[in-house]
Amino acid sequence: MPQDTDVAELLRRHRERVLLVANKVESPKTEAAIYEFSRLGFDVPLAVSSIHGLQSGDLLDAIVERLPDLPEEQSRVDDQKIRLAIVGQPNVGKSSLVNTLLGKERAVVSATPGTTRDPTDSDIEVDGRQFVIIDTAGIRRHERRGPALEQYSTMRALGAIGRCDVAIVVIDVMSGATAQDQRIAGLAIEEGKGLILLINKADLVEGKSFDREQANEILRKEFAFAPYATIMYASALTKRGVQKVWNAAAAVAAERRKRIPTAKLNLVVRDAFRARPPAPFRGHALKIYNATQGDVAPPTFIFFVNDPRLIHFSYERYLENSVRAGFGFEGTPVRFVFRPRVQQDRTEADELISATTGDDQA
Numbered sequence: 001m002p003q004d005t006d007v008a009e010l011l012r013r014h015r016e017r018v019l020l021v022a023n024k025v026e027s028p029k030t031e032a033a034i035y036e037f038s039r040l041g042f043d044v045p046l047a048v049s050s051i052h053g054l055q056s057g058d059l060l061d062a063i064v065e066r067l068p069d070l071p072e073e074q075s076r077v078d079d080q081k082i083r084l085a086i087v088g089q090p091n092v093g094k095s096s097l098v099n100t101l102l103g104k105e106r107a108v109v110s111a112t113p114g115t116t117r118d119p120t121d122s123d124i125e126v127d128g129r130q131f132v133i134i135d136t137a138g139i140r141r142h143e144r145r146g147p148a149l150e151q152y153s154t155m156r157a158l159g160a161i162g163r164c165d166v167a168i169v170v171i172d173v174m175s176g177a178t179a180q181d182q183r184i185a186g187l188a189i190e191e192g193k194g195l196i197l198l199i200n201k202a203d204l205v206e207g208k209s210f211d212r213e214q215a216n217e218i219l220r221k222e223f224a225f226a227p228y229a230t231i232m233y234a235s236a237l238t239k240r241g242v243q244k245v246w247n248a249a250a251a252v253a254a255e256r257r258k259r260i261p262t263a264k265l266n267l268v269v270r271d272a273f274r275a276r277p278p279a280p281f282r283g284h285a286l287k288i289y290n291a292t293q294g295d296v297a298p299p300t301f302i303f304f305v306n307d308p309r310l311i312h313f314s315y316e317r318y319l320e321n322s323v324r325a326g327f328g329f330e331g332t333p334v335r336f337v338f339r340p341r342v343q344q345d346r347t348e349a350d351e352l353i354s355a356t357t358g359d360d361q362a
Helices: 002-019 029-042 056-066 072-080 094-102 149-164 179-190 214-224 245-254 264-275 313-327
Strands: 082-088 122-128 129-135 168-172 194-200 231-232 286-294 301-304 333-338
Touching: 002 029, 082 094, 082 149, 082 179, 082 245, 082 286, 094 122, 094 129, 094 264, 149 179, 168 179, 168 245, 179 194, 194 245, 194 264, 214 231, 214 313, 231 245, 264 313
Parallel strands: 082 129, 082 168, 168 194, 194 231, 301 333
Antiparallel strands: 122 129, 286 301
């Protein structure tokens, strides 16, 4: 079309940064016709079909190849930023909380649920630390129901969890924690993100017979799958308790990136193994030869054992509790990976754990 030629003329001076894409290529007949577009002066067009998703992966690869690398200094700064995703159900005060944290009206606040559509990122420096606040749309119980725009907003909010360091799940103090709040927290844990449960609108219960210790006990039971989660109370309206979020989030982010020396880790695992050896399973006893931390964000620990199938989930939970008792990791999930040890001569380190209860029981 003449308009295509006009656009090509505008872009030709930047041809090294231009991708020519022919869409609606759903059959071999239409694919053969893409070469007529070569006269626009660019490379051979990439043939795609957006409606069917054909060749979309190749298009993404081509885009990534042309993306410029971040300067090393900028990359280092981005790595030091702490990304906080403000998530929760609709109308629990997420946008008000964002505005209070930033000290300005960055997000639109309305009593009508669904005001926020797209996640918005806001950079801020607090006490020399760099933060990125991600305000998200409310995550409804059934994100596939309702208008298409609402579904899209919910999916974008879920995507924001995947790119944050710490997920702050905002809960309305009047309605209390719901199954949907538990689901949102579970999504953050699956993504390996730090977790803060922030009970908002605390000003509504001030001066009443509200027992925070009792409330914490109830929350711990409702979020029993995340006993390490940080619990906070705040009021975005009165701003009380909101500024404590910065230190709490920084502490959780630091725990998420913490690395434990192998020697200290093995000492804790050895003591835990000695205090409670695992019960034999089908006549076989579990042996733990060595443990090491393989990664951070989230902290990931690798255990070399004789047979990973002998690990019962209850014993894995016991090992997790022992590691947390020894090293903290408050607010962050940890992951355990059990691998069979390569058959070779044992080293002194390999013997560290097994030798504690004797080779027969270790």
